Amino acid sequence: MNVLEVRGVGKQFGGLVALDKVDFDVRKGSITAVIGPNGAGKTTFFNLVTGVYRPDCGEILFDGRSVVGLRPDRVTALGLARTFQNIRLFADLSVVDNVLIAMHRRLTSGILDILLNRRKTRIEERRALGEVYGLLEYLGLEPWINEPAKNLPYGIQRRLEIARALATRPKLLLLDEPAAGMSPRETRELTDLIRRLRDDFDLTVLLIEHDMKLVMNISERIMVLDYGRAIAEGTPEEIRSHPKVIEAYLGHSAVS
Template identity: 60%
Template structure:
């Protein structure tokens, strides 16, 4: 079953067409990648799915229901969360507070009440903190729960942003270049986490990534964009050997 159906999606900014007639279906429970050179329209595509931009034309359906026209917070409530190419954490807040912020959509009481420990929020505060701690343990960040997010290493900040996205309890999570800026050890750790994450959290993963080793290892299906248009789709082997993809993006070295 397809969790996400995108049909003929187009986005124009004045005279510039960032995406043109992009269509793709993402299977529920899968790990799917969107790749392409810089300027191919990948982040614009993510921004339309998450309600940051409204498409000029086309349709986006989550589990059969249109989400076109919804604002980002409304899209999040429908079950889509994301990370960003440029990390967007609350730097002066603690690690656990950043994760708690991600839970606000499914908490009955306000974050204000939880942070101030108001009497009627005690039970939910405890439950939220336990859930946040479980997520931080999963990402091997539990020893840093009281550390300010700004003080974390780059790799830890990347993992914290994914933990916060998972805290929204999404059906679909969009990861925008999750391995960007990571060293090989951090990238390997992240690859292992993403590989397990889908099944263990029951979430479908759609990612943009330039690290082809990570993409080829993780992805069941890959879509390739170039100059805003989809030029190929298929499994990793089909993409690795596709002449159009090699010419536009991968280069001959990626075929080895």
Template identity: 60%
Template sequence: MSILEVKNLTKTFGGLTANNDVSMAVEKNSITAVIGPNGAGKTTFFNMITGVYQPTSGSILLENEILVGLKPHEVCKKGIARTFQNIRLFNEMAVLENVMVGMHTHLRAGLFGILFNLPGIRKEEKVSEIKAYQLLEYVGLADLLNEKACNLSYGAQRRLEIARALAAGPKVLLLDEPAAGMNPKETKELTQLIKKMRDEFNLTVILIEHDMKLVMEISEHIVVLDHGEKIAEGKPEDIRKNPKVIEAYLGSGAVHAG
């Protein structure tokens, strides 16, 4: 059963076509990887799904509900959260506060309640603190809850960004190059965390990743983009030996040599 359906998605910037007629269906509770060489249009694809860019044409459906036309915070409220290729944390805020920010789309506090510090608002804030702490425990950062985000190691910042995304209570979690800059130990721990999140949070995970070892180990379905177009999709074992994929990554000479 598909939870997310993307049909004929195209995005142009002036005379440049970043994505051209890309379609995919993502099964509920699956882990899907979107791969391709640099400049293949992967992040643009994520940006359209999350409302950062509006597609030039095509449709995006989350559980048969139309997402095209919604703003990023509205897409998040519908059930899609994400991390970014370049980590985007509030560097001067505490680790706990960063996670609490991820809950903003589901909080009832209005400006009036915040200004006058009403009892209901105080209670909601306390509940948010508890939930944020639990998520930090989950990703292994509970002992750093009062540390500024900018003081965390690179791998810890990646996990903090994941905790903040989980705080939104998503149905679908998009991870944009989550293993970028990680050492082998951190990558192994990330692989285990992604599998654990999928199972325990009942999540559907879609990731962009260049670490092919991670992709082949964790993915159940892979979509390959090149120059903005989908050139292949299927199970990892099929993608590994696909001539079009080999050519996109290694050049036509590698196909002939193989």
């Protein structure tokens, strides 16, 4: 069963074709990767799936429902969450508050309830904080709970972004270059974490990544983009030896 189905999706910026009628499926419960050289269209693909951009053509189905034209917050409400290539945390807010913000869509108290400090609001707040502390413990972020996000080490900021995404209770988690800037040890820990997230939270994971060792170790299927076109799709073993993939990364002479 597919949780995400992309059919003939294209996006153009002026004269630049960022994505050229891409077809792609993501199976429920899988760990799937999107790879390709810089400028291949990977982040554009994520932005189309999450509602940041609207495609010029094609269809995007999440859990059987079209998400084309929906705002990013509505896409998130359906169960699709993401992290970003360039970390986007609330720098001056604490670790707890960064994650708590992501839970706002699941809270029902209005402004009047908050001003009057109603019992319903207090119960919701306690429940939300309990869930946030649970996520922070799971991700090993307890030592930094009250620390402003801007003071965190880089690898910990990446984990905080994941915690914030998990707070929305997603079905599909999109990770945009989660290993960027990490040390080899941090990358190994991230690989283990992604597997645990999939299993423990019953998630489907879709990631963009340049670290080919991580991709080949963790992915069950891979799509390769080059100049906005999907040039290959398959298992890590199939992708590793695919002539078009080798050419895209190393040039025509490498294939010859």
